[in-house]
Amino acid sequence: MMSVALVLVSVILVLLLGLMAKSWIRRSNLPGPPLIPFFGVAAFMWQIKTKDILPLFIGWYKKYGEIFEVEVFGMPYVFVAEPEVVEPVLTNSVNITKGYFEYKFFRPMFNDGLIVSDGDKWRSRRKLLTPSFHFKILELALISINRNAKVHVSDLLASGGKPMELEEAIFLSTLKLICETAMGVQLSTKNKKENQYIKASKICLDEIVERYLRVWRYPEFMFRFCSAGKLFFKNVEITHNFDKQVIRQRKELFQAEKNGSQNNGSEKNDRRKAFLDSLIELEDSHPGLFTESDMMEEVDTFMTAGHHTTASAMMFAYLLLANHPDIQEKVYDEQIAIFENDERMPTIQDLSKMVYLEMVIKETLRLYPTVPFTSRLLKEDLRIDENRVIKAGKTVVVFTYGVHHSKKHWDNPDEFIPERFTPGTNRHSFSYIPFSAGPRNCIGQKYAILVLKTMLSTVVRKCWLEPVASMDSLDLDYAITLKPSGGLLVKVLPRDNTKASLSQ
Ligand code: HEM
Numbered sequence: 001m002m003s004v005a006l007v008l009v010s011v012i013l014v015l016l017l018g019l020m021a022k023s024w025i026r027r028s029n030l031p032g033p034p035l036i037p038f039f040g041v042a043a044f045m046w047q048i049k050t051k052d053i054l055p056l057f058i059g060w061y062k063k064y065g066e067i068f069e070v071e072v073f074g075m076p077y078v079f080v081a082e083p084e085v086v087e088p089v090l091t092n093s094v095n096i097t098k099g100y101f102e103y104k105f106f107r108p109m110f111n112d113g114l115i116v117s118d119g120d121k122w123r124s125r126r127k128l129l130t131p132s133f134h135f136k137i138l139e140l141a142l143i144s145i146n147r148n149a150k151v152h153v154s155d156l157l158a159s160g161g162k163p164m165e166l167e168e169a170i171f172l173s174t175l176k177l178i179c180e181t182a183m184g185v186q187l188s189t190k191n192k193k194e195n196q197y198i199k200a201s202k203i204c205l206d207e208i209v210e211r212y213l214r215v216w217r218y219p220e221f222m223f224r225f226c227s228a229g230k231l232f233f234k235n236v237e238i239t240h241n242f243d244k245q246v247i248r249q250r251k252e253l254f255q256a257e258k259n260g261s262q263n264n265g266s267e268k269n270d271r272r273k274a275f276l277d278s279l280i281e282l283e284d285s286h287p288g289l290f291t292e293s294d295m296m297e298e299v300d301t302f303m304t305a306g307h308h309t310t311a312s313a314m315m316f317a318y319l320l321l322a323n324h325p326d327i328q329e330k331v332y333d334e335q336i337a338i339f340e341n342d343e344r345m346p347t348i349q350d351l352s353k354m355v356y357l358e359m360v361i362k363e364t365l366r367l368y369p370t371v372p373f374t375s376r377l378l379k380e381d382l383r384i385d386e387n388r389v390i391k392a393g394k395t396v397v398v399f400t401y402g403v404h405h406s407k408k409h410w411d412n413p414d415e416f417i418p419e420r421f422t423p424g425t426n427r428h429s430f431s432y433i434p435f436s437a438g439p440r441n442c443i444g445q446k447y448a449i450l451v452l453k454t455m456l457s458t459v460v461r462k463c464w465l466e467p468v469a470s471m472d473s474l475d476l477d478y479a480i481t482l483k484p485s486g487g488l489l490v491k492v493l494p495r496d497n498t499k500a501s502l503s504q
Pocket residue numbers: 098114115116126182301302305306307309310313365369370371373374375433434435436439440441442443444445447448
């Protein structure tokens with residue numbers, strides 16, 4: 001009996017030593033937290049909460065520098081925050097594959113949609129979908145954005161200046177916007193199903209982050225078995241049902257428009273198509289080649305990516321403006337210089353004049369990058385310099401938060417200074433990458449800037465934002481996108497009254 005136990009212990013020891021040796025060999029000469037046999041950092045990650053994730057990586061970044069290596073359950077991850085290294089990672093046209101586990105966990109939500117897909121499928125989809133975000137389409141979208149911005153402002157003002165939890169109102173606005181502009185479907189004003197959808201998609205993203213931290217949930221069968229997995233799949237179903245309904249509604253309209261134009265004998269409408277219309281047209285013209293499930297995976301992807309991201313950026317912008325009244329006032333002055341006392345909504349030309357507002361948005365995305373990490377699985381070796389190579393097979397995580405807070409590239413990196421984005425200021429082009437860069441950059445970035453500018457312009461013209469708590473007490477939650485932990489409490493007052501009371 002003793003000898004069997006001894007053999008078992010010896011085998012386990014040899015296995016652990018083997019794994020350690022493998023790790024040391026693979027690790028090359030990059031610094032990083034001490035190796036823990038077999039589990040790597042996963043051995044203590046299970047104790048961590050989502051709001052501890054960013055501080056943990058910031059701590060390692062401060063301790064080990066702009067390139068460090070972390071091992072999770074035998075998988076090596078190289079974190080990079082040095083613009084000179086980020087550049088070859090993001091611009092390489094071979095290394096377009098996303099990190100394996102990080103993106104695999106999205107598959108139940110997005111299947112093989114644009115964020116997750118790879119190789120030829122990704123290339124052809126990207127080519128197909130890019131025209132949907134063409135300038136002409138965005139110009140048309142402005143009508144919907146303006147209408148929603150007005151509704152959003154009256155929702156904010158209804159709070160009567162009392163501290164208001166803004167997260168829900170912001171998410172509702174950005175969801176309605178992506179539905180109207182990209183999907184061509186106007187949502188109801190009752191908001192019941194919409195709020196249910198928003199809640200479900202938040203639960204899904206939260207559960208993905210929790211899954212990163214709990215290695216025993218990595219295997220699909222284990223995840224499906226536990227209560228977290230059951231909750232996740234239940235909420236995935238809610239989001240899918242909502243998206244199916246959106247597709248159904250748009251298809252009915254599409255068919256009605258098609259019949260209408262045939263009956264009128266009118267010419268084929270060749271204007272550029274909004275996102276969902278081009279997918280429906282493709283299914284219509286290529287039956288069997290582009291299917292309903294192909295359409296679903298892209299709608300699922302764009303519905304989530306299209307509203308969580310802009311909502312996160314808006315939340316931080318409100319918080320920063322409320323806490324920096326001087327900057328809020330400068331944004332307002334620029335609006336007055338453009339509109340004087342005219343109540344009209346902004347045109348594309350007006351938006352192009354909002355240079356200071358754009359600087360504020362850029363600085364918000366620098367301080368609080370909506371997507372703080374992105375990753376690539378290296379298909380070929382990446383030489384950093386004479387002494388350092390990151391080997392093919394490793395996952396490189398671009399630590400955007402670290403890039404944006406680098407003391408080498410930014411003076412007082414933790415301060416909110418929109419003036420650093422004064423047009424014409426020089427900097428390393430990979431020291432600022434909120435939308436990533438290279439072939440897999442954000443397809444929605446022009447749309448996002450349009451939404452942010454229009455919404456913020458409308459809010460600042462009509463409202464005065466006041467803080468409820470100082471930014472010093474702000475914790476950041478990593479929920480795939482970055483969010484203020486515990487929501488967003490701000491006071492919203494009508495601008496005119498405030499101006500009047502300020503001048504008294
Ligand atoms: C403030 C707003 C936004 C920010 C900061 C942002 C940021 C990013 C980043 C960093 C990536 C790269 C992710 C990666 O490599 O893993 C990305 C990709 C992507 N974004 Fe955005 N995004 C924003 C808004 C949007 C919007 C509004 C949409 C849709 C309308 C969108 C759709 C996508 C899609 C589909 C991808 C994948 C592109 C590909 O792999 O080809 N994003 N975004």
